[in-house]
Amino acid sequence: MNHKLYMAALALLISGCVKDDPVFPKSAFDCAIGVQNTHPDSLRFTNFLEEKVQEGLPGISMLIETPDGIWSGAAGLADIPNNITLNSCNKHKLGSSTKVFTATLIFQLYEEGRLRFDDAITKFLPDSLINKIANYKEVTVKNLLTHTSGIPDYLDIAYSLKYYDDPTRVWTDKQELELVYKEPAVFAPGTKVDYSNSNFLLLGMIAKQLTGQTGTALYTSKIFDPLGMSNSFFNEDGTIPDDLTRGYFDENGKGNFIDITQRSFAAHSMAGGAVSTVAELHRFVKTFWNGNSLVSEETKNEITTLDEIPFLHPDKFNYGEENKVNKIQGIGLCWFQMDTDYGIAYGHDGGYDGRRSVMRYFPDSQSYIVYFVNGSGESIRPILRELRRNEMIELLFE
Known part of the structure; x- marks a missing residue:
C-alpha cells in the first residue's frame, strides 16, 4: 500500500468522519485475566509498559513466555474519554495478523x-470473478501465500478515498477485489515478493468456495473452538461490541488521539478483521508451532523453507545491523521469517487505523511475545518502530 498517500488522505478526511465519543461503563471492559504471572522479570515487564504509555502510547497489552516463565500485563487506557484502564484480557482487532488464521485454513x-x-487459482474461483485481475491465469495458491503473485494491493489510495467517504461501510470481498480490476501487474508471478492484501482476500475466497462456509464459521470451527479461544472472533459483519478496546488515531501528530473504532476497515475479506486477546493469540502461535493439532510438521517445514525470490523493495525489509531485528529474510507461506541477534523469529504484524498487533516466536529459545497497541499516527510511529526492532528483543533476552 502507498502509505504516504494513504496518510495524506486520512489527514484530509478524518475530521469529518468521527462522531462524538460513545459512553461505556467501566464494567463493559471487565474480563478475567486468566494468566498467572510466573516469570521472574514480571516487574520489569510491567514497568516497561508503563514507560511506553508515558512516552505516548494510548494503551499497550503484552504477553511474554520464555523457558523461565510466563507473564501478561497492560498499561494505559482501553477507552480514553471514559478513563477506562486497559487490561491484558481486553479484546483488540488484529488487522493483518488475521492472515495467519486464513493461512492455517x-x-x-x-x-x-x-x-x-x-494449483492455479482458476481451479477454485470462477473466471467471471477473477478475469479482470492481473496475472490471474498464472497465479497459484503458493503465490498468494508467499506474496509473489504480482497482483496489486487493493488497499491503496483508491480504496482509502472510497473508505473515508463512508468509514463504517462493510465491504464484501468481491467489492474489495473489484478495486484492482484492470490494474496492471506489479511483476510476473514468482519473480518478486511484495506484500499485497489482495492475496489473502483471494485465499479467503478460495477457502469459502471450497467449503461452502463463511469466514466466521471457518475460523470458529477450525481454529477458535478447537483451541478454546472463546474471546476471539471474526468481525465479519463490522459490528463493534462494547467490550472491544477502542482504537485511536493521532490526527495532527501531536498526541491528540481521536476514537476511530467504528471504522470497519476491510473486515469481510479474511485479510483482516479478526479480534482476539494477547493470551489467546499466544495460545494460537504456541499451538501452531509446537503442536500438531492445527497443521502437521511437514507443512511447517514447507513454511520455514524459503524460496530464493527477492523482495521488490528490499530496503524496506533490511533494518541494518544496528538493530536487534536485522532484517526480514522472506515470507514463507504467510509467516514472516526474521533474522535477529538471538536467532530466527517467525511472526506477523497487523497495523492500520488505531491499531498495531505483533506476534513473534523464537524457536531457538522457545520464546514468544505478543502485544497490541490501540493507537496509530505520526507521534507514536517512532515508539512502535523501536519496540518492533529492538525493545521486544531486549525484553526477551537481555
Whole structure:
C-alpha cells in the first residue's frame, strides 16, 4: 500500500468522519485475566509498559513466555474519554495478523487433499470473478501465500478515498477485489515478493468456495473452538461490541488521539478483521508451532523453507545491523521469517487505523511475545518502530 498517500488522505478526511465519543461503563471492559504471572522479570515487564504509555502510547497489552516463565500485563487506557484502564484480557482487532488464521485454513485444506500449493487459482474461483485481475491465469495458491503473485494491493489510495467517504461501510470481498480490476501487474508471478492484501482476500475466497462456509464459521470451527479461544472472533459483519478496546488515531501528530473504532476497515475479506486477546493469540502461535493439532510438521517445514525470490523493495525489509531485528529474510507461506541477534523469529504484524498487533516466536529459545497497541499516527510511529526492532528483543533476552 502507498502509505504516504494513504496518510495524506486520512489527514484530509478524518475530521469529518468521527462522531462524538460513545459512553461505556467501566464494567463493559471487565474480563478475567486468566494468566498467572510466573516469570521472574514480571516487574520489569510491567514497568516497561508503563514507560511506553508515558512516552505516548494510548494503551499497550503484552504477553511474554520464555523457558523461565510466563507473564501478561497492560498499561494505559482501553477507552480514553471514559478513563477506562486497559487490561491484558481486553479484546483488540488484529488487522493483518488475521492472515495467519486464513493461512492455517488453507494449510488444513491442503492436508485434507482439497488443494495443492501449486494449483492455479482458476481451479477454485470462477473466471467471471477473477478475469479482470492481473496475472490471474498464472497465479497459484503458493503465490498468494508467499506474496509473489504480482497482483496489486487493493488497499491503496483508491480504496482509502472510497473508505473515508463512508468509514463504517462493510465491504464484501468481491467489492474489495473489484478495486484492482484492470490494474496492471506489479511483476510476473514468482519473480518478486511484495506484500499485497489482495492475496489473502483471494485465499479467503478460495477457502469459502471450497467449503461452502463463511469466514466466521471457518475460523470458529477450525481454529477458535478447537483451541478454546472463546474471546476471539471474526468481525465479519463490522459490528463493534462494547467490550472491544477502542482504537485511536493521532490526527495532527501531536498526541491528540481521536476514537476511530467504528471504522470497519476491510473486515469481510479474511485479510483482516479478526479480534482476539494477547493470551489467546499466544495460545494460537504456541499451538501452531509446537503442536500438531492445527497443521502437521511437514507443512511447517514447507513454511520455514524459503524460496530464493527477492523482495521488490528490499530496503524496506533490511533494518541494518544496528538493530536487534536485522532484517526480514522472506515470507514463507504467510509467516514472516526474521533474522535477529538471538536467532530466527517467525511472526506477523497487523497495523492500520488505531491499531498495531505483533506476534513473534523464537524457536531457538522457545520464546514468544505478543502485544497490541490501540493507537496509530505520526507521534507514536517512532515508539512502535523501536519496540518492533529492538525493545521486544531486549525484553526477551537481555
